[in-house]
Amino acid sequence: MGLNLTQKIIKAHLVDGVMEPGAEIGIRIDQTLTQDSTGTMAYLQLEAMGIERVKTKLSAAYIDHNMLQQGFENADDHKYIQTIASKYGIYFSRPGNGICHQVHLERFGVPGQSLLGSDSHTPTNGGIGMLAIGAGGMDVAVAMAGEPYYIIMPQVINVKLVGRLRPFVSAKDIILEVLRRLTVKGGVGKVIEYTGEGITGLSVPERATIANMGAELGATTSIFPSDEITRQFLAAQQRESAWVELSADADAEYEQVLTIDLTKLEPLTAKPHSPDNVVRVSEAGRIKVDQVAIGSCTNSSYQDLMRVARILKGRTVDAQVSLVISPGSKQVLTMLAENGALADLIAAGARILESGCGPCIGMGQAPASNAVSLRTFNRNFKGRCGTLSAGVYLVSPETAAVSALTGVLTDPRQLGLDVDLNIEMPDKFLVNDNMIIAPSSDSAEVEIVRGPNIKPFPRNKPLAEKLSGKVLIKVGDNITTDQIMPSDAKLLPYRSNIPYLAEFCLTPCNPEFPKRAKDYNGGIIVGGENYGQGSSREHAALAPLYLGVKAVLAKSFARIHRANLINSGIVPLVFVNLADYDQIQEFDLLFIDGLCEQIQKGNGMIVKNMTQNVEYELESMLTKKETDILLAGGKINLIRNKLN
Numbered sequence: 263m264g265l266n267l268t269q270k271i272i273k274a275h276l277v278d279g280v281m282e283p284g285a286e287i288g289i290r291i292d293q294t295l296t297q298d299s300t301g302t303m304a305y306l307q308l309e310a311m312g313i314e315r316v317k318t319k320l321s322a323a324y325i326d327h328n329m330l331q332q333g334f335e336n337a338d339d340h341k342y343i344q345t346i347a348s349k350y351g352i353y354f355s356r357p358g359n360g361i362c363h364q365v366h367l368e369r370f371g372v373p374g375q376s377l378l379g380s381d382s383h384t385p386t387n388g389g390i391g392m393l394a395i396g397a398g399g400m401d402v403a404v405a406m407a408g409e410p411y412y413i414i415m416p417q418v419i420n421v422k423l424v425g426r427l428r429p430f431v432s433a434k435d436i437i438l439e440v441l442r443r444l445t446v447k448g449g450v451g452k453v454i455e456y457t458g459e460g461i462t463g464l465s466v467p468e469r470a471t472i473a474n475m476g477a478e479l480g481a482t483t484s485i486f487p488s489d490e491i492t493r494q495f496l497a498a499q500q501r502e503s504a505w506v507e508l509s510a511d512a513d514a515e516y517e518q519v520l521t522i523d524l525t526k527l528e529p530l531t532a533k534p535h536s537p538d539n540v541v542r543v544s545e546a547g548r549i550k551v552d553q554v555a556i557g558s559c560t561n562s563s564y565q566d567l568m569r570v571a572r573i574l575k576g577r578t579v580d581a582q583v584s585l586v587i588s589p590g591s592k593q594v595l596t597m598l599a600e601n602g603a604l605a606d607l608i609a610a611g612a613r614i615l616e617s618g619c620g621p622c623i624g625m626g627q628a629p630a631s632n633a634v635s636l637r638t639f640n641r642n643f644k645g646r647c648g649t650l651s652a653g654v655y656l657v658s659p660e661t662a663a664v665s666a667l668t669g670v671l672t673d674p675r676q677l678g679l680d681v682d683l684n685i686e687m688p689d690k691f692l693v694n695d696n697m698i699i700a701p702s703s704d705s706a707e708v709e710i711v712r713g714p715n716i717k718p719f720p721r722n723k724p725l726a727e728k729l730s731g732k733v734l735i736k737v738g739d740n741i742t743t744d745q746i747m748p749s750d751a752k753l754l755p756y757r758s759n760i761p762y763l764a765e766f767c768l769t770p771c772n773p774e775f776p777k778r779a780k781d782y783n784g785g786i787i788v789g790g791e792n793y794g795q796g797s798s799r800e801h802a803a804l805a806p807l808y809l810g811v812k813a814v815l816a817k818s819f820a821r822i823h824r825a826n827l828i829n830s831g832i833v834p835l836v837f838v839n840l841a842d843y844d845q846i847q848e849f850d851l852l853f854i855d856g857l858c859e860q861i862q863k864g865n866g867m868i869v870k871n872m873t874q875n876v877e878y879e880l881e882s883m884l885t886k887k888e889t890d891i892l893l894a895g896g897k898i899n900l901i902r903n904k905l906n
C-alpha cells in the first residue's frame with residue numbers, strides 16, 4: 263500500500279515511535295517560527311533550557327501581532343525578542359515586515375520540511391507542502407533546542423478538489439465549505455490533505471488560505487502537494503532551489519475522502535460567532551454592514567488584494583461603511599504601491615493599516631456597539647474583535663470588497679461588475695529582505711535587553727498524591743482560548759506578565775472567575791466539548807496555573823490547549839459518562855486520591871464529588887511522555903530535572 267503525503271513527510275522526520283494512528287510519535291523539526299505575542303514566553307523558556315544556539319535548520323522570530331506601542335510594554339517585548347534572536351541564531355523579522363505566516367511562505371517555507379510555530383495558524387505553510395504545525399511556546403522552545411516534537415500519529419482526511427472556481431468564488435469559499443461539512447471539531451487529531459485536479463487551478467497563496475483555516479477545524483495541520491505551481495511560486499520568490507516535487511502515492515489510503523466540486527461552489531460566509539456557522543451569502547438575508555476588514559494571515563496575499571483593488575477601482579466605499587485593509591507583508595504592500603493598486607484602494611476610501619495582524623487580534627478597529635463587521639479573517643468568536651455586542655461574518659476578499667461598496671452583505675456575483683479578477687501570479691515577486699535581520703555570528707557579543715515588562719513565567723510543583731478543589735467554573739462546548747485568556751489592545755501588551763493577565767482569565771465566561779480562584783486558593787475548571795479551541799497561546803494555561811487551577815475536566819479538548827495544560831502541569835481529564843458533566847455543579851468540592859499512581863497506571867481515574875457524595879469515572883488519555891511531564895509538574899521542570 264502506498265503512502266499519502268502526510269505519512270511520507272512524517273516518515274522522513276520520524277525519530278521515535280511507530281506510524282500507527284493513535285500512537286505517540288516524535289518528529290524532527292527543521293524550522294520554527296514565533297510571533298511577538300507568544301514569542302516572549304517561548305524565548306524565556308528557551309533561555310531556561312541553557313542551550314547556546316538554536317539547533318534547527320532555520321528559526322525565525324516575527325513581530326506582527328502587537329505593534330500599537332501605546333506604552334513601553336510592547337516596545338520592551340520587541341527589543342527583548344530582537345536581542346534574543348540575534349544571540350540564539352534566529353532570523354528577526356522587524357515590525358512592518360508582515361504577518362509571520364505570510365512572510366514565512368514568501369521567504370522561508372520549504373516543501374517537505376517540518377515547521378513548528380507558536381501560533382495556531384502555522385499550518386498556513388502547508389500551502390507550500392510543508393508539514394507545518396502550531397504549538398504552545400514551550401513546545402517550540404524545546405524544538406529550537408533540537409528536541410523532537412511529540413504528537414499522536416494523526417489520521418489523514420483527503421479533501422479532493424475537482425473542477426474550477428467560477429469568477430467571484432475563491433479559496434476562502436473552499437475552506438468555508440470544508441468547515442461547513444466538518445465543523446470546528448471535525449479535524450481534531452487529523453491532518454487534512456488536499457488532492458485532485460482542482461488544486462492545479464490554485465496558486466500557492468490560495469492553497470495557503472485553505473491550509474491556514476484548517477486550524478479552525480481543530481486539525482493538526484493541512485497540506486497540499488508540491489508541484490509545478492509550487493516551483494513557479496518559489497522561482498518567483500528567487501528560491502527555486504528550495505523546490506522538490508512531492509505528492510501522495512497513487513494508491514495512498516485515507517481515513518475519509520471528501521470531494522468538493524469547485525464549479526458548483528458559491529460565495530459563503532461564516533455567521534457570528536463560529537467559523538463553522540456557514541451559509542451561502544445569497545441566503546444570509548439582508549444584513550447591513552458597518553465595517554469591512556480585509557487582511558490577516560488568511561487573506562492578504564498579492565492576489566487577494568489585487569482582486570480587491572480591481573473591484574474598488576473608480577468606485578467609492580458606502581457612506582455607512584468603514585473599510586480597513588492590512589496587507590499581509592511588506593512585499594505585498596510594496597508591489598501594490600508600485601503597480602498603482604494601492605492608489606486605487608486609497609482613492610476608493612479604504613483605510614490602509616500597516617502590514618500585521620491588526621484588527622484580527624483586536625489590535626484596533628473594534629467595531630461600534632451592535633455593529634456588523636465583515637472580515638476576511640479566520641475567527642469570528644464573540645468579542646474577539648474587541649466589541650462584545652458586534653457580530654463578525656467571515657467572508658472572501660471578493661465578498662468583502664463588493665459588500666463595502668453596497669453597504670450590505672452581498673454575493674459578489676450579484677452586482678454584475680465587469681471586472682477581470684483573473685490575477686496572474688507575478689513571474690517575479692519584489693524580493694527585498696532588508697527588514698529581516700540575520701542573527702549575530704558572535705553570540706557572546708549580544709546583550710539581551712530585558713525591560714520591566716518581562717516577568718518570569720510561573721512554575722508548577724511536582725504532582726501531589728491528592729488533588730482536591732472546588733469547581734470554580736462550569737462552561738459549555740467550544741470554549742475558545744480567546745475566552746480563557748482574552749487578548750485585545752488592552753491586554754496584548756502584557757503577554758510577558760502573567761500575574762497581570764490572570765486578572766482577566768475566563769472573565770468573558772464569568773467576571774468573577776479570578777476572584778473565585780483566589781478566594782478558594784485555586785481549584786478545578788469544568789468544560790464541555792472541544793475545550794480550548796483556537797489560539798495556541800499558552801497564557802490560557804499559565805494564567806489558570808497562576809490562579810491555582812489544578813485540573814480541567816471536560817467532555818473533550820482541543821489539541822494545542824490540552825498540550826499547553828500538560829506542559830504547565832495542569833491535569834486534563836475527560837468525562838467517560840457525559841451525564842456526569844450535567845450533574846456536576848459549580849462550587850462542588852472534588853477530590854482525587856492516589857493521583858500519581860492513577861496517572862501512571864493510565865486511563866481510568868476516579869474523581870469523588872464530596873459535595874454530592876458521588877464518584878465519576880474520567881479518562882486521562884495520557885501518553886508516556888505526557889505522564890512524565892505531569893508528574894514533574896510541567897515540562898520546564900522535566901527538562902530541568904533531565905539537565906541536572
Ligand code: MIC
Nearest residue numbers: 299300381382383797798799
Ligand atoms: C490568534 O489568531 O488567535 C493568535 C493571536 O494568532 C494566536 C496566538 C496568540 O494568542 O498569540 C494563535 O492563533 O495561536
Ligand code: SF4
Nearest residue numbers: 383558559619622623
Ligand atoms: Fe495574526 Fe490573525 Fe493570523 Fe492570528 S489569525 S496570526 S492574529 S492574522
